[in-house]
Every structure is written in structure tokens, then in C-alpha cells.
Amino acid sequence: MATSQRTVFFGRFVSTPTPDAYLIQHGAILVDRNDGHGVIAKCVWDDSLDAEQLDKVCARLGVEVEDIRLVKCNENGFFFPGFIDTHIHASQYPNSGIFGKSTLLDWLTTYTFPLEASLKADPEVVATNGNTVNGTNREDVEQVVKKQKTDPLARARLVYDKVISRTLSYGTTTASYFATLDVEATNLLADLAFMKGQRAYIGRVCMDHPETCPEYYRDEGPDETVQKAVANIEYCQQVDPSGELVAPIVTPRFAPSLHFESLCRLGKLAQERDLRVQTHISENVGEVAWVKELFPECESYTAVYEKSGLLGSKTILAHGIHLDDTELDMIRSRGSKISHCPSSNSALGSGFCQVRRLLEKGIDVGLGTDVSGGYSCSTLDAVRQACLVSRQLGYVKGGDKKWNIGVAEGLWLGTVGGASCVGMAGKLGGFEKGMIFDVQEIELGVAGSQNSGPVDIFGWEKLEDRVDKWVWNGDDRNVSRVWVGGRLVHERK
Amino acid sequence: MATSQRTVFFGRFVSTPTPDAYLIQHGAILVDRNDGHGVIAKCVWDDSLDAEQLDKVCARLGVEVEDIRLVKCNENGFFFPGFIDTHIHASQYPNSGIFGKSTLLDWLTTYTFPLEASLKADPEVVATNGNTVNGTNREDVEQVVKKQKTDPLARARLVYDKVISRTLSYGTTTASYFATLDVEATNLLADLAFMKGQRAYIGRVCMDHPETCPEYYRDEGPDETVQKAVANIEYCQQVDPSGELVAPIVTPRFAPSLHFESLCRLGKLAQERDLRVQTHISENVGEVAWVKELFPECESYTAVYEKSGLLGSKTILAHGIHLDDTELDMIRSRGSKISHCPSSNSALGSGFCQVRRLLEKGIDVGLGTDVSGGYSCSTLDAVRQACLVSRQLGYVKGGDKKWNIGVAEGLWLGTVGGASCVGMAGKLGGFEKGMIFDVQEIELGVAGSQNSGPVDIFGWEKLEDRVDKWVWNGDDRNVSRVWVGGRLVHERK
The missing domain is CATH 2.30.40.10 (Urease, subunit C, domain 1)
Known part of the structure; x- marks a missing residue:
């Protein structure tokens, strides 16, 4: 021995x-x-x-x-x-702290999609995160371009390598990652996490609706969406056949970005293969109204996921700010989890997640940094912000201390709560x-x-x-x- | 040359x-x-x-x-x-991050007064910040006790040395400090700031009301209050006769902690000697109600300071969360300033300071870390929190973006705004x-x-x-x- x-x-x-x-x-x-x-x-x-x-x-x-x-x-x-980050966009890490005056929907199109789209195998990819490059940075950019010529995934490698190292350095032992639409780059994220030894759930992002997604950054339709999701799932399962350290997670971006057929087929896929699922829910008032408009046949945002078979006990729903009681009951009965992302919610002015209410309903809650809607990849910062926003929520609710998340409770959310969210309750x-x-x-x-x-x-x-x-x-x-x-x-x- | x-x-x-x-x-x-x-x-x-x-x-x-x-x-x-911290309690630095589940008034008695009271010349001072000492810390404590025997101000020296070094390391070039009631220890703060080269306004804290202050931590009455204030003022003016780097600032803690006579005599003192003034105002709903009770003859919290002659153009009012329009007009007409302390306001659940409203009224606003109501002595953190709470306030106000403090504006508050607050507009x-x-x-x-x-x-x-x-x-x-x-x-x- x-x-x-x-x-x-x-x-x-x-x-x-x-x-x-x-x-x-x-x-x-x-x-x-x-x-x-x-x-x-x-x-x-x-x-x-x-x-x-x-x-x-x-x-x-x-x-x-x-x-x-x-x-x-x-x-x-x-x-x-170790901390468990139940919601982080690995691909958005370079945009940490860059969100200007935006709120969710304009932030996506201005900052997020261009950066995500650039993380793919392409020798010609330069700086495309919506910025013009000024003189002082030319050398840095030229170096990236040069690297891309020999390693088309150089840019993705740089970003993913960095985000894993950084989160590990902040004590994040488990992370549930959103990557991008690109299968090859997402597979690379799985490789890097496995190599560096971080427990990681790897999500190839699915989005294919031509009316809601930019032309340069969407799958062609349900077939391609599912086929590419499967390709990434099977790659992750090859990287770590045990699924203990690295495992795939089915990742429809959020209801508005997909055909209903795609949502349903991804739901079926997750059920058939017994996979984890992650997506966003009810983050922003405008988004909630949009979902109502896009899915008039569903009585709520939650119902969209319920009807498409995505609402299971292995599902992490990020944000969950504006959910009504019926939705919470539905989430509770399906055993789905909520990732509370306080930094992001404040930064994008999305609102106050009522963590106490979720917990009282019996829903499992963990913390997410939500990089780069959240500005920091530190879960400790998310703990702090969870405490702070709970006290502000308490103030808004007339000074009732019941809303307060204490420091120990914040840490509990970032560890024990997170473990429940990623299906590792009692193990982590x-x-x-x-x-x-x-x-x-x-x-x-x-x-x-x-x-x-x-x-x-x-x-x-x-x-x-x-x-x-x-x-x-x-x-x-x-x-x-x-x-x-x-x-x-x-x-x- | x-x-x-x-x-x-x-x-x-x-x-x-x-x-x-x-x-x-x-x-x-x-x-x-x-x-x-x-x-x-x-x-x-x-x-x-x-x-x-x-x-x-x-x-x-x-x-x-x-x-x-x-x-x-x-x-x-x-x-x-350099950043300008317009409101920081140097003496409370060791309690950074320690506030449990308290709000303003219980936080003062549980955490703050015991620590402040311990920073004085006393060879027997041990650990009196409300905590029992457990076995693992005994050696550290014994060291402090030992130092106190040869240097009765060892504890104050340790704390003040550290808070100046720390704030300098965070880029704070100017700080408006609350110290404690103790003249000797407060004088030491002036010495240390001058020696280390930080621009600092040194406030010996005044409190003397037997019904609102603990017996172990208050002046005997108006005479002692004013006499000790003068002693510290004159010491600071000896340390730096130019008043350019280090200068005194008249520091009534807040209205509830002083006899009305003391407030008036401190107001007169500040006017006669043309000194800066700092105090707290309208931080917490309970505090506002308390002031109304204590000063029934004054129509508002602001009126207490106005009537006592403390509301001048060199006055910094910390917090200013729950002020009505009449109060704001009074503050504006007197040219008094407001120190916005977002971290503290969130940590203690005090409410949302409406910075945009203050600015639109024409009031000068700066940022304060408010250590240790605020958990961090970094003004950069205060900039971040100012941005975040403004977005939450915007959400509370129905999603109106006008409340948003942008990043540049946050930095402006922490530099240009701060300069106005400390009477250095156009110079810093x-x-x-x-x-x-x-x-x-x-x-x-x-x-x-x-x-x-x-x-x-x-x-x-x-x-x-x-x-x-x-x-x-x-x-x-x-x-x-x-x-x-x-x-x-x-x-x-």
C-alpha cells in the first residue's frame, strides 16, 4: 500500500x-x-x-x-x-466587473454573447468582446492571435485555465459551469477541470431560437442543439467515467433562448440518461414578462420547465427571484434546487431573492457567483453579499429580522446548501x-x-x-x- | 535646492x-x-x-x-x-466584520463601546471587547498585557498604527477619523497619522449623557466634554500647526449621546475656532424615533444640530438615510456635507441612502467606510457597495435607472465628493x-x-x-x- x-x-x-x-x-x-x-x-x-x-x-x-x-x-x-459554486459562467470570466449600466437583457447582447462566441476554435479570433482595441493593448492582443495560429483553442484555454485556477485559489472545490455553445471548447473545459482536480459539472450551453438569439451565436435548431449536447455529454463521461470528479450537466440557457421542442428534447435526454440540469429562472422582471409572452400556453415560468421535463430533482435553477407560491410549490414537489446569486442580482439590479421564503418552503438553496453577471468568482464574496442583501431585504420588509442570513448561515449555503444543489448532500x-x-x-x-x-x-x-x-x-x-x-x-x- | x-x-x-x-x-x-x-x-x-x-x-x-x-x-x-474616507472609526478597526445579528443601537452597546473604552492608557487593560478569551488565544493576549506594562497605550498604538497602515495600503490618502473619549489615545492617533503621512482629521469622541451612554464610557458632563475636546484640538494643532496634513475635527458622537448644552457648546467651539465638525445623522429608523423622543422641542433630527450650531459648511453628517425634504433643504442651505456609508448601511440593515436625491438637492456627498459598522476599511469596497446598493434602490423604486450610481460616479464620490466633504474641494x-x-x-x-x-x-x-x-x-x-x-x-x- x-x-x-x-x-x-x-x-x-x-x-x-x-x-x-x-x-x-x-x-x-x-x-x-x-x-x-x-x-x-x-x-x-x-x-x-x-x-x-x-x-x-x-x-x-x-x-x-x-x-x-x-x-x-x-x-x-x-x-x-470547500466552497460549492452552484452557478458560474466559466466563459464569461474575462468580463468580470464589466457590465456598465446594463440590466439582464441588454447585458446579454452587449457584453456576454460576443465574448462567449469568441471562445471557439478559430485561428482568426481576436478581441471580440464588444470592445475596440486601443493602442496600448495591441501587443497583448497580438500575442493571443499568434497563439491561436498554432492552437486554435488558445483563447478558450487561457480563459478556462484561469477561471479554474482562480476559483480553486478562492477555495471553490466544486463548480457548476456554464461554458458556451462550442462543443470543442466546452470539452476542453472538462479536460482542464479534470486535470486540475476541481469537481466540476460541465454544461455546453444550448440556445437555438432565431427570434431571441443572435445569428452569430445559436444552434440551427432542435436537432443540432440535442446532437451537440450529446456530443459534450459523452465526451465528459469519457474524461471521467466514474462521474465523481467531472460530469456533464444539461444546460439550456433559459426558456427564451430555445424552441419549446428543444426544451422538451433536452428534458427527455436528461431523464433518460439520469443527468444533472442547470438553467436560469425568474431573474428579472422584464425576463419574466418575456417568458409569459413567448410561452402563452404555460401558466408560469416554472411551468415552462415543468412541461418540458426539465424540472427534476437534479435541476439547479439560478436566481429564482420573482417566483410566486404556486411556482415554489411546483419546484419543491419536483425537488429542484435554487442557486442564489446575490452579487449578480445587485449588480444587475434584478431584485432580492427571498432566501428565507425558499428555505421555509423546503427548497434546497445554494450560492452562485454567477460570473460575470456577478463581478467576483469568489464564493466567499457571495457569502458576504448573501448576508448583506438579506439585511436590505429585511429593511424593505419593514425591519423584520427573520429575513436575515447570518454569517454561519451564509457559509452553510455556500457549503451544505451547495452540496444539496449539486446532488451531493451528505457527501460534501x-x-x-x-x-x-x-x-x-x-x-x-x-x-x-x-x-x-x-x-x-x-x-x-x-x-x-x-x-x-x-x-x-x-x-x-x-x-x-x-x-x-x-x-x-x-x-x- | x-x-x-x-x-x-x-x-x-x-x-x-x-x-x-x-x-x-x-x-x-x-x-x-x-x-x-x-x-x-x-x-x-x-x-x-x-x-x-x-x-x-x-x-x-x-x-x-x-x-x-x-x-x-x-x-x-x-x-x-487617492481615496478620501469621510467617515471611519479608527478605534473600531479590530471589530471589522464583527457585528453578529445586531442593528445600530444594540451593536453600539454589545460590540462598540467596550472596544472603544479599552483603548486608553491602562496597564491592566486586557481583552474587553465583550469576548471571553479562549485557550488558544491566551499567548497573544498575554503579549498585549505585557506591552501595556511598559507602554500603557500599547493597545491603542497597535490599533491606530494598523488602521493607518491598512487604509494607506488601500489608497486612502485622507481619512476623517472618530477615535475615542480618551484624550491621550486620541492624541496618539494624531501623532501616528502625522508620522505616517496620512492626511487625517482627528476626532476625540464626545458623549456624556447618563441616560444614553454606559457609565464606564462617558464624560461627566458638558464641562468635561468641552474641556477634553479642547485638549485634543490644541494637541492636534501643535502636531501640525499648518493644519494641512493633520487637523482636529469636533466630534459629538450623535445627538442622543450628549446633553443639549454640550451640543451647543461644541457648536460654539467649532464656530469660534473655525473647525471641522463630524457626527452621525438619521442612520436608523429606531434612532430617528429616539431623537424625536429625546429632543421634543426640535422639529427634526437635523434641527437638533441646527439649533446647537453644529450645522455648518465644515460639517460632515454620516449616513443621512431617513431625512425628509425639509431637513435636506436645511442641510443644503447650511452647506453641510453627507458621508454615504453603503457597506455599513447594508451590514446593519439601516436602509438605503438616496444618493441621487441628495445630489439633486445640491448637497455634497462623499463615501465613508464607517469601520466597523462597515466591515472593510477599503474605500474601493465602499465604491463597489455604493454602486450595488444604488441598483437595489433602483429596483425598490420600480426599476428606475436614475438611481444608479455608475462606476465612474462611485469613484467620483470617493475622490472629488470626498474632497468637498472635508473642505478640500478643488485641492484634492x-x-x-x-x-x-x-x-x-x-x-x-x-x-x-x-x-x-x-x-x-x-x-x-x-x-x-x-x-x-x-x-x-x-x-x-x-x-x-x-x-x-x-x-x-x-x-x-
């Missing part, structure tokens, strides 16, 4: 198995990668455990000292479950025996020391407050190491 | 002299520190200027090459006016002849390179989009150098 496959993680472990408080534990966790999954084989929680007495630690875990590798949490830090998001070890190590600086990172700890803060301080001011500098399935996939430089 | 006193800054300069767009200029600026202020002596804007031909640049500026020091902006960056916030050179150098990374910072530039973005990307994802890693009055006061490690 290769000793390096068994690892003992030692130190302080913080998690949020429930939304109301942090669970803070001290002890050791045994992860055995011989199982192929990186599952937690055993936990020992005991404040008196000391890593200096490794033999005693190992005895409690039932392993021999020489059979394991020890990973000690740093003194000023703690292990925390915590430190219990049998769960997969997808974990980030958080390190907090001490005020007065050099390079202490963005969070200043003064020494007198109790641990709960330190965690709060991390949430509000932390960034990638606080993420020292990241593991997915027990495999080290990121180490801070 | 010491050559090092004359500096030529060369490269790209971005600023927001108007709220609607970026002004992007290329050229050179001559700053002559022999004047004692670091004023811009001359600007030459010319895209064809080349720093390699320094003799030509100098000829255009009317100086000799051997008489100047050249500071070149880095290739991927630009100079930007831009790159014009005669303005003071308070400037940050912004550096943006290139995707694919190592250590590129938090903002990924792909090469095809036009400059305006790069600035947007900086605003939305930038942090202190993008601030490579900071100058105040032409003096280098921060350099990124």
Missing part, C-alpha cells in the same frame, strides 16, 4: 452542519485515497490531542505512524469545507465519516506581522469572531491549501 | 473630475515639494510624450533633467487620485495644476503571469473596462505606491 495515499489531517476544523452556528472541532481526520474517492475514513475529536504525539493520534485513528502522511493545520488557521460540505474530503485550509494573519493577509487578528478575538472576520475581509490570501477528494489541488504561492 | 523635492510623475493618469465618465490622460506632472504642500506645479498632456526622452519631457515642464526625480507609472497601471481628487498630489498608483496584472493580483487582464480589454475591472475586483495588491502631498507614504511589499 502506498503510504502517501493515507493522510491524517490534524488541527482545528470549522464547519456549518446547521445554519445557526459554527461547529468548531479539534482533532484528526483520516483520509484514505485508496478508495479512489478521498472519503473521510475516521474522525477523532479531542481537544487534548497533540500532533507532537503522533503515535497516540494514530492509535486513536487505528493506523500506523509509518503508514500515513501528516498534514497539520497552521497555528492561526483552520480547515473549512462537512467533516463527517463517509464524506468526501473537499477542504480548504484557512490561515489568518496576526496584526503587526508582515504579510499577514487582508484579515487582521489582534489576539483577543474568540474563534467565532475570527471566523466572522475571515468571512467579511478574507480573500485568496487566506486560502493556503485546497484539497479535492483528499488530493492537494491548490497551494498558495 | 534639493533635487529630490521636485518630482516628475510620468505615465497614464485616470481620474473622475465629473461623475459621468473617466478622464484618461497621458503625460507628465511636476510636483514641487519645496512649497511645503506637494502641489501640482504643471501638467503636460500629450500621448506622444515618451519617458525615454526625458529631456523633452522636462523641457515641456520647464525644468532641468538633473533637477528632478522621475517616477514612472508601471506599464499595466495608472495613477489615480484630481490632476490639475494647483491641486495637491495625493495619489495612488494602480497596477493591474496580466492573466497567465505569476502573482498577477486579484484582477485578471486578458489583453483585449479597453482601458475603461480595465478600470471597471479594478473597481470590482481590485484590492490592496493593486495599489503599488501611495503619495500624500507628493511624499511617498506607502509602497506595496
Whole structure:
């Protein structure tokens, strides 16, 4: 047995198995990668455990000292479950922070479609994200063009490589990605995620309606839509036959962008092959009215997905801001999930998702960064924004504190909630025996020391407050190491 | 003449002299520190200027090459006016991100007063920010206690040193600080700001009402309040007799915390000595009702300050969320300013400041981080949050885009708007002849390179989009150098 496959993680472990408080534990966790999954084989929680007495630690875990590798949490830090980003457009990453004064529908045509369309195999692709190139950038652009001549997917590779590295550096161990219409580039995203070791659901975006999609960026019709979806699905399943790390996800962009026939055939496809589904729902008031106009035979936005067979227990619906009670009941009864994307909702002025109402209905809710409607690919930022917008919503609702998402609850949404959304409830998001070890190590600086990172700890803060301080001011500098399935996939430089 | 006193800054300069767009200029600026202020002596804007031909640049500026020091902006960056934080509680910095589920009034008593009260000369001060100390932090705390024995102000020194360094590192060249009731510790803040070279207004906090302030943290009554205010004012004026860099600011905490007599005597003091004033106004619905109760003879919150003589053209009112039209007219007619603190308002669920309405009334508005009601001491974060909450406000107001604060306007509030608030309109916030050179150098990374910072530039973005990307994802890693009055006061490690 290769000793390096068994690892003992030692130190302080913080998690949020429930939304109301942090669970803070001290002890050791045994992860055995011989199982192929990186599952937690055993936990020992005991404040008196000391890593200096490794033999005693190992005895409690039932392993021999020489059979394991020890990973000690740093003194000023703690292990925390990896974040799960339930909604992110990998292809839009270069546009992070670029949305001007737009709201959803004009943002799509002005910023989003041109960039997405440019991520495909094409030696002549230059800068086509709606911008003219000014003199100062010419050299950078020429370099990309040059690379494209030898590697037609250079541009897609640059973007996808970067977004995976970045999200890993922010502690995102699982991401549900929208890519683009291009099969080859979307397949590349699957390759890169697998190679870099991020748990990733890869969605080739489907859109084919000539009246709602630009001519330069749509499939020809239902046949091509389904055929290309299948091509990407089968490629992803080749990349990772287990489907544990990388798996396909059926991705109709949103109801307006597809023929009803396409929606139905994608629904059938997902059901037949038991696949995950992701799409958008009820993000923007104008969009909701548009859907009503486009699908007069459906009584609601949700009903469009229900009738097309897309509303299943493996379906992630992004946003869900303007849903009525009937729709929520329908979503609940089908077991579909909602990805709450607070940064994006504020940035595009879409409205306030009533997270408390969704949770009270019994709907699973996770967090999404929604890059680049959201400006940041950091799920920690999404946690912050979820807390902030909930308090603003509370203000709008007359100051009722019931709407408040507390900090622990925000983290719970970004881990446990996310796990439910991606069909990994009980497998991701915590430190219990049998769960997969997808974990980030958080390190907090001490005020007065050099390079202490963005969070200043003064020494007198109790641990709960330190965690709060991390949430509000932390960034990638606080993420020292990241593991997915027990495999080290990121180490801070 | 010491050559090092004359500096030529060369490269790209971005600023927001108007709220609607970026002004992007290329050229050179001559700053002559022999004047004692670091004023811009001359600007030459010319895209064809080349720093390699320094003799030509100098000829255009009317100086000799051997008489100047050249500071070149880095290739991927630009100079930007330093930020002006018009409302920040220096003493609350250690509590950044700690506010639990509180709103304004319980937040004050639970988190804020205990921490503020602990920042004073006392060899026995330990951890008194409302927290018990758990085992893991004992050593840190013991160190602070040990330091206090030889330096009774060790705790205050640690906190104030850190908050000045941090805000400088975020590009804040000017800050209007609330300190605490303690004169000695507040004087120390003045010393440290002067030493570190940050432009700072130093406010010894005044509160003395026995029914509204805790017994452990209030002045005895009007006499002590005014006497201690004067002591700090005169100390600050000794530290910097010019009042250019460091100056006192009269700081009644807010109406509820003072006897009406104290408010009036502080108002008189400010008028007699022609001093700046800062306080809070109309932050929280409960607070507004409380003020009405406490001051039944005044027709509004604003009227309390008006009647006590505190509402002058040098007065900064923080928050100003729930003001009615009569109050706004009163504020406008007195020329008082409003510090908009979006992060704090969201974090404490205080409401939405209607910035557009204030601006349309003709009131000067700047941004405040409001640490630690606000969780971050970064004014760039305040810019982001100002943009976000304005879009949420627009949503609440039925989707009217007029409420939107655009990115350029957010930056304008954080520079030009702030300058108006602190009585430095036309002197700070831009790159014009005669303005003071308070400037940050912004550096943006290139995707694919190592250590590129938090903002990924792909090469095809036009400059305006790069600035947007900086605003939305930038942090202190993008601030490579900071100058105040032409003096280098921060350099990124």
C-alpha cells in the first residue's frame, strides 16, 4: 500500500452542519485515497490531542505512524469545507466587473454573447468582446492571435485555465459551469477541470431560437442543439467515467433562448440518461414578462420547465427571484434546487431573492457567483453579499429580522446548501465519516506581522469572531491549501 | 535646492473630475515639494510624450533633467487620485466584520463601546471587547498585557498604527477619523497619522449623557466634554500647526449621546475656532424615533444640530438615510456635507441612502467606510457597495435607472465628493495644476503571469473596462505606491 495515499489531517476544523452556528472541532481526520474517492475514513475529536504525539493520534485513528502522511493545520488557521459554486459562467470570466449600466437583457447582447462566441476554435479570433482595441493593448492582443495560429483553442484555454485556477485559489472545490455553445471548447473545459482536480459539472450551453438569439451565436435548431449536447455529454463521461470528479450537466440557457421542442428534447435526454440540469429562472422582471409572452400556453415560468421535463430533482435553477407560491410549490414537489446569486442580482439590479421564503418552503438553496453577471468568482464574496442583501431585504420588509442570513448561515449555503444543489448532500460540505474530503485550509494573519493577509487578528478575538472576520475581509490570501477528494489541488504561492 | 523635492510623475493618469465618465490622460506632472504642500506645479498632456526622452519631457515642464526625480507609472497601471474616507472609526478597526445579528443601537452597546473604552492608557487593560478569551488565544493576549506594562497605550498604538497602515495600503490618502473619549489615545492617533503621512482629521469622541451612554464610557458632563475636546484640538494643532496634513475635527458622537448644552457648546467651539465638525445623522429608523423622543422641542433630527450650531459648511453628517425634504433643504442651505456609508448601511440593515436625491438637492456627498459598522476599511469596497446598493434602490423604486450610481460616479464620490466633504474641494481628487498630489498608483496584472493580483487582464480589454475591472475586483495588491502631498507614504511589499 502506498503510504502517501493515507493522510491524517490534524488541527482545528470549522464547519456549518446547521445554519445557526459554527461547529468548531479539534482533532484528526483520516483520509484514505485508496478508495479512489478521498472519503473521510475516521474522525477523532479531542481537544487534548497533540500532533507532537503522533503515535497516540494514530492509535486513536487505528493506523500506523509509518503508514500515513501528516498534514497539520497552521497555528492561526483552520480547515473549512470547500466552497460549492452552484452557478458560474466559466466563459464569461474575462468580463468580470464589466457590465456598465446594463440590466439582464441588454447585458446579454452587449457584453456576454460576443465574448462567449469568441471562445471557439478559430485561428482568426481576436478581441471580440464588444470592445475596440486601443493602442496600448495591441501587443497583448497580438500575442493571443499568434497563439491561436498554432492552437486554435488558445483563447478558450487561457480563459478556462484561469477561471479554474482562480476559483480553486478562492477555495471553490466544486463548480457548476456554464461554458458556451462550442462543443470543442466546452470539452476542453472538462479536460482542464479534470486535470486540475476541481469537481466540476460541465454544461455546453444550448440556445437555438432565431427570434431571441443572435445569428452569430445559436444552434440551427432542435436537432443540432440535442446532437451537440450529446456530443459534450459523452465526451465528459469519457474524461471521467466514474462521474465523481467531472460530469456533464444539461444546460439550456433559459426558456427564451430555445424552441419549446428543444426544451422538451433536452428534458427527455436528461431523464433518460439520469443527468444533472442547470438553467436560469425568474431573474428579472422584464425576463419574466418575456417568458409569459413567448410561452402563452404555460401558466408560469416554472411551468415552462415543468412541461418540458426539465424540472427534476437534479435541476439547479439560478436566481429564482420573482417566483410566486404556486411556482415554489411546483419546484419543491419536483425537488429542484435554487442557486442564489446575490452579487449578480445587485449588480444587475434584478431584485432580492427571498432566501428565507425558499428555505421555509423546503427548497434546497445554494450560492452562485454567477460570473460575470456577478463581478467576483469568489464564493466567499457571495457569502458576504448573501448576508448583506438579506439585511436590505429585511429593511424593505419593514425591519423584520427573520429575513436575515447570518454569517454561519451564509457559509452553510455556500457549503451544505451547495452540496444539496449539486446532488451531493451528505457527501460534501462537512467533516463527517463517509464524506468526501473537499477542504480548504484557512490561515489568518496576526496584526503587526508582515504579510499577514487582508484579515487582521489582534489576539483577543474568540474563534467565532475570527471566523466572522475571515468571512467579511478574507480573500485568496487566506486560502493556503485546497484539497479535492483528499488530493492537494491548490497551494498558495 | 534639493533635487529630490521636485518630482516628475510620468505615465497614464485616470481620474473622475465629473461623475459621468473617466478622464484618461497621458503625460507628465511636476510636483514641487519645496512649497511645503506637494502641489501640482504643471501638467503636460500629450500621448506622444515618451519617458525615454526625458529631456523633452522636462523641457515641456520647464525644468532641468538633473533637477528632478522621475517616477514612472508601471506599464499595466495608472495613477489615480487617492481615496478620501469621510467617515471611519479608527478605534473600531479590530471589530471589522464583527457585528453578529445586531442593528445600530444594540451593536453600539454589545460590540462598540467596550472596544472603544479599552483603548486608553491602562496597564491592566486586557481583552474587553465583550469576548471571553479562549485557550488558544491566551499567548497573544498575554503579549498585549505585557506591552501595556511598559507602554500603557500599547493597545491603542497597535490599533491606530494598523488602521493607518491598512487604509494607506488601500489608497486612502485622507481619512476623517472618530477615535475615542480618551484624550491621550486620541492624541496618539494624531501623532501616528502625522508620522505616517496620512492626511487625517482627528476626532476625540464626545458623549456624556447618563441616560444614553454606559457609565464606564462617558464624560461627566458638558464641562468635561468641552474641556477634553479642547485638549485634543490644541494637541492636534501643535502636531501640525499648518493644519494641512493633520487637523482636529469636533466630534459629538450623535445627538442622543450628549446633553443639549454640550451640543451647543461644541457648536460654539467649532464656530469660534473655525473647525471641522463630524457626527452621525438619521442612520436608523429606531434612532430617528429616539431623537424625536429625546429632543421634543426640535422639529427634526437635523434641527437638533441646527439649533446647537453644529450645522455648518465644515460639517460632515454620516449616513443621512431617513431625512425628509425639509431637513435636506436645511442641510443644503447650511452647506453641510453627507458621508454615504453603503457597506455599513447594508451590514446593519439601516436602509438605503438616496444618493441621487441628495445630489439633486445640491448637497455634497462623499463615501465613508464607517469601520466597523462597515466591515472593510477599503474605500474601493465602499465604491463597489455604493454602486450595488444604488441598483437595489433602483429596483425598490420600480426599476428606475436614475438611481444608479455608475462606476465612474462611485469613484467620483470617493475622490472629488470626498474632497468637498472635508473642505478640500478643488485641492484634492484630481490632476490639475494647483491641486495637491495625493495619489495612488494602480497596477493591474496580466492573466497567465505569476502573482498577477486579484484582477485578471486578458489583453483585449479597453482601458475603461480595465478600470471597471479594478473597481470590482481590485484590492490592496493593486495599489503599488501611495503619495500624500507628493511624499511617498506607502509602497506595496
